[in-house]
Amino acid sequence: MIMTKEKTSAIHIDNKNLNHSPMEMQNKEIFTSKNFNLWYGDNHALKNINLSFHENEISAIIGPSGCGKSTYIKSLNRMVELVPIVRTEGEILYRDTNILDKNMTVEELRTKVGMVFQKPNPFPKSIYDNVAYGPRIHGIKDKKTLDQVVEKSLRQAAIWDEVKDRLNDNAYGLSGGQQQRICIARTLAVEPDIVLMDEPTSALDPISTIKIEDLMQELKKEYSIIIVTHNMQQAARVSDKTAFFYQGNVIEYNDTNIIFENPHDKRTEDYVTGRFG
Amino acid sequence: MVDLNIRERIANNQRSKLVEKTVPIVLFSITIISVLTTIGILYTLIVETVHFFGRVSIVEFLTSTKWNAFSSTPSWGIFPLILGTLKIVVIGAIVAVPTGIGAAIYLSEYASDRTRRIIKPILEVLAGIPTVVYGAFAITFVTPFLQSFIPPLNHFNALSPGIVVGIMILPMIASLTEDALSSVPNSMREGSLGMGATKFETVSKVVLPAAISGVGAAVVLGLSRAIGETMIVSIAAGSTPNSSFNILESLQTMTGFIVQVTSGDAAFGTDVYYSLYAVGMTLFIFTLAMNMISQWITKRFREEY
Ligand SMILES: Nc1ncnc2c1ncn2[C@@H]1O[C@H](COP(=O)(O)OP(=O)(O)OP(=O)(O)O)[C@@H](O)[C@H]1O
Numbered sequence: 053m054i055m056t057k058e059k060t061s062a063i064h065i066d067n068k069n070l071n072h073s074p075m076e077m078q079n080k081e082i083f084t085s086k087n088f089n090l091w092y093g094d095n096h097a098l099k100n101i102n103l104s105f106h107e108n109e110i111s112a113i114i115g116p117s118g119c120g121k122s123t124y125i126k127s128l129n130r131m132v133e134l135v136p137i138v139r140t141e142g143e144i145l146y147r148d149t150n151i152l153d154k155n156m157t158v159e160e161l162r163t164k165v166g167m168v169f170q171k172p173n174p175f176p177k178s179i180y181d182n183v184a185y186g187p188r189i190h191g192i193k194d195k196k197t198l199d200q201v202v203e204k205s206l207r208q209a210a211i212w213d214e215v216k217d218r219l220n221d222n223a224y225g226l227s228g229g230q231q232q233r234i235c236i237a238r239t240l241a242v243e244p245d246i247v248l249m250d251e252p253t254s255a256l257d258p259i260s261t262i263k264i265e266d267l268m269q270e271l272k273k274e275y276s277i278i279i280v281t282h283n284m285q286q287a288a289r290v291s292d293k294t295a296f297f298y299q300g301n302v303i304e305y306n307d308t309n310i311i312f313e314n315p316h317d318k319r320t321e322d323y324v325t326g327r328f329g
Numbered sequence: 330m331v332d333l334n335i336r337e338r339i340a341n342n343q344r345s346k347l348v349e350k351t352v353p354i355v356l357f358s359i360t361i362i363s364v365l366t367t368i369g370i371l372y373t374l375i376v377e378t379v380h381f382f383g384r385v386s387i388v389e390f391l392t393s394t395k396w397n398a399f400s401s402t403p404s405w406g407i408f409p410l411i412l413g414t415l416k417i418v419v420i421g422a423i424v425a426v427p428t429g430i431g432a433a434i435y436l437s438e439y440a441s442d443r444t445r446r447i448i449k450p451i452l453e454v455l456a457g458i459p460t461v462v463y464g465a466f467a468i469t470f471v472t473p474f475l476q477s478f479i480p481p482l483n484h485f486n487a488l489s490p491g492i493v494v495g496i497m498i499l500p501m502i503a504s505l506t507e508d509a510l511s512s513v514p515n516s517m518r519e520g521s522l523g524m525g526a527t528k529f530e531t532v533s534k535v536v537l538p539a540a541i542s543g544v545g546a547a548v549v550l551g552l553s554r555a556i557g558e559t560m561i562v563s564i565a566a567g568s569t570p571n572s573s574f575n576i577l578e579s580l581q582t583m584t585g586f587i588v589q590v591t592s593g594d595a596a597f598g599t600d601v602y603y604s605l606y607a608v609g610m611t612l613f614i615f616t617l618a619m620n621m622i623s624q625w626i627t628k629r630f631r632e633e634y
C-alpha cells in the first residue's frame with residue numbers, strides 16, 4: 053500500500069506525550085486513557101497508558117504475550133476488577149466520563165461497552181435465550197420485541213440463516229465458530245456503543261475467522277470496535293488504527309498501515325516483522 | 330556422556346505377571362461380595378414382607394389410617410408412619426433447602442477466597458456430627474426453646490426434630506450445592522457481567538440454571554437422608570403413630586417404628602416382627618424413588634460447558 057498521508061500527520065505517543073496533535077479527519081473520541089496505570093498486587097501491568105480510540109473505527113491492540121493487552125481491554129469495561137488484587141490509577145474517559153470514578157455504575161458502562169471473549173462462552177441455554185439475555189435483564193419482556201431483537205442481532209452477526217430453524221436448540225450444539233457468532237449476536241442485542249473483542253478468533257478455524265472479520269467490517273458502520281489480536285495479518289486486514297503494547301507500555305500507536313509498513317520504533321518494527329514476540 | 334543404559338534396562342525389566350493376573354480376580358470377588366450382600370438383604374426384605382402380607386391384609390396396610398402394632402387388637406395402616414416421615418422431611422426441607430442453597434451461593438459467588446477456605450471445612454465437620462448429638466440437641470435445647478413461645482407444643486413433636494433434621498442436612502446440601510456452583514466456569518459469569526448484568530442477575534439467571542443438575546441432586550440427596558433419619562426422630566418425635574397434620578403433637582416415623590421394634594422385644598414370628606419388614610420395604614421404596622429422581626435430574630439437566 054502506498055502512503056498518501058504526510059508522515060507528519062502520524063502521531064508517536066510516548067509516555068510523556070499526552071496532548072498529541074490530532075490526526076487528519078479524526079472521528080470523535082470514544083475512549084481516552086490518561087496516565088492510566090494498573091497493578092496486579094505488586095505487578096505493575098500497565099504503565100502510564102495514554103491512548104485515544106475513535107468512533108466507527110476498528111482499533112487493534114497487538115503485542116507479545118503478557119504485555120497487558122487483555123488487562124487493558126478489560127479495563128475499558130472494568131471487567132478487570134473481577135480480579136480482587138487489581139489497583140488502578142489515572143483516568144479512562146468514555147465519551148467524557150471517567151469510568152474509574154467511584155460513581156460510575158459498572159452495569160451501565162458494560163451495557164454500552166459490550167465484550168466478546170477469546171473463548172466462545174454462550175450460556176447453556178437455547179440460542180434464542182442466549183441472544184435475548186441482555187434485553188431481558190434490562191427489562192424488555194414482550195415477546196414480539198424480543199423476537200425482533202433476536203432476529204436482528206443474529207442477522208448482524210451473520211448467523212441468522214444457519215440457526216433460524218433451531219432457535220430453541222441449546223447453543224452448545226453449535227460449532228465453535230457459530231458459538232462465537234452467537235456470542236457476538238448476544239453482545240449486539242443490547243445495542244452497545246462499543247464492542248471490545250479479546251482475541252475473538254483465536255479459537256476458530258480460518259473460515260470462521262474470515263466470517264468474523266467480514267462481520268467486523270459491517271459492524272464498524274454502526275459500532276466502534278476495539279480488538280486484541282495475536283494475528284498480525286488480522287490486525288493489518290481489519291483495523292484502522294493499531295496500538296503496539298510491550299511490557300505494559302504503549303510503544304507506538306498509529307494508523308494501521310504506518311504501524312505495519314513504516315513503524316517509528318525499532319521494537320514495533322521487530323514485532324510486526326516477526327523478529328520477536 | 331554418561332551411558333545410563335535406560336533402553337536396555339527397560340527391556341530387561343521384569344514386571345510381576347502374578348500381580349497383573351490376581352489383582353482383577355481379587356477386585357472382582359470384592360465387587361461380587363458387595364453386590365451379593367445387597368441382593369441378600371433385598372431378598373430377605375421381600376420374602377419377609379410377602380410373609381407379613383400373608384398374615385395381614387395389604388389393603389388394610391395401604392388404606393387404614395391407624396397404626397397400632399402393639400395392641401391386642403392391632404391395626405396396620407402405614408399411613409400415619411408415612412405421614413410422620415413426611416412431616417419431618419417437609420419441615421427439614423423448609424429449613425435446609427433455602428438456607429443450604431443460600432449459603433452455597435454466598436460461598437461460591439460472594440465470599441472471598443479466605444472466607445470460603447475457612448467456612449467450607451466447617452461445613453464438612455458439621456456434616457460429620459453423629460446424629461445422636463443432634464437428637465440430644467433437639468430434645469434438650471430446641472424443644473424447650475420453641476415451647477417458650479409456642480406453649481401448646483408437646484414434649485414430643487414434629488417441629489423440633491424437623492428443624493433439627495433440617496440443620497443436620499443443611500451442611501450437606503450447602504456443600505454439594507457449592508461444588509455444583511463452583512464447577513460452573515467463570516467464562517459464563519464473565520459473559521453475563523459483560524452484558525451489564527448485576528451480580529445477582531448473573532447468579533440467578535446464569536450460574537444457578539447452569540448448575541441446576543448438581544443443585545437438584547444435592548437437594549434430593551439431602552431429603553433422602555432426612556427420610557432415612559432415625560436417631561433424631563426416635564429421641565425427639567416420640568413414638569405415637571399420628572394421622573393428623575398437626576406438627577405440635579407427638580408422632581412416629583417409619584424409621585422410628587423400626588427402632589422401637591428392634592430395640593424392644595417383639596418375639597420372633599409375631600405379626601409385629603414381620604411388620605418390621607413391611608415398613609422397611611416401604612422405606613426402601615421411598616429412598617429408592619429419591620435416588621432415581623436424583624439420577625434422573627442429573628441426567629436430564631446435565632449441561633456441558
Ligand atoms: N488475574 C491475574 N492476576 C495476576 N496477574 C495477572 C492476572 N492476569 C494477568 N496478569 C499479569 O498481567 C500481565 C499482563 O497480562 P495480560 O493477560 O493482560 O497479557 P496479554 O497481553 O493479554 O497476554 P496474552 O497475549 O498471552 O493474552 C502479565 O504479567 C500477567 O502475568
Ligand SMILES: [Mg+2]
Nearest residue numbers: 121122123250
Ligand atoms: Mg490476553
